[in-house]
Amino acid sequence: MSYLVEENAAKHRFEILVDDALAGFTAYLPRGEVLVFTHTEVDDRYQGQGVGAALIKGTLDQVRARGGRVVPRCPFMAAFIERHPDYADLVVDAP
Template sequence: MSTDVSDNTAEQRYDITVDGAPAGFAEYEPGEGVVMFTHTEIDPAFKGQGVGGALARGALDDVRARGLRVVPLCPFIKGWIEKHPDYQDLVAR
């Protein structure tokens, strides 16, 4: 299974594809030095296959690379960060 996460700035969301097929997205709102994640959806056909985690990791890695912080308003992104201590430094305090 090959996944690709990309920042769809026109729709303010990170999209994920699995083997080229759309599989989900994480919506965000940009702010001053932060990215506020508001909602995440994974296509039911891909649930339970680690696609949500791949989406979270890809989006958060991009935020880190851009030198920004995260405001995890979305319960999925918030929960994923809580389970992965190496991403907790991204959370704006």
């Protein structure tokens, strides 16, 4: 399986494509350089295959690369960051 995580700014979300098919997304509310993540969804066909983790990792890597910060209101993203503390520096309180 090949993964591609890309931002869909028009829909305020990062999407993950698996073999060119939309497999999931994580939605955000933009607050300047801070993105407040509210919901993550992975298509049932891709559950339990690491797609959600790949989506969050790809999203956080892109946010970090552009100097942004996140507020993980989404429980899935919050749990991922808790399990991967090297991303904790991206977390800020809601603006």
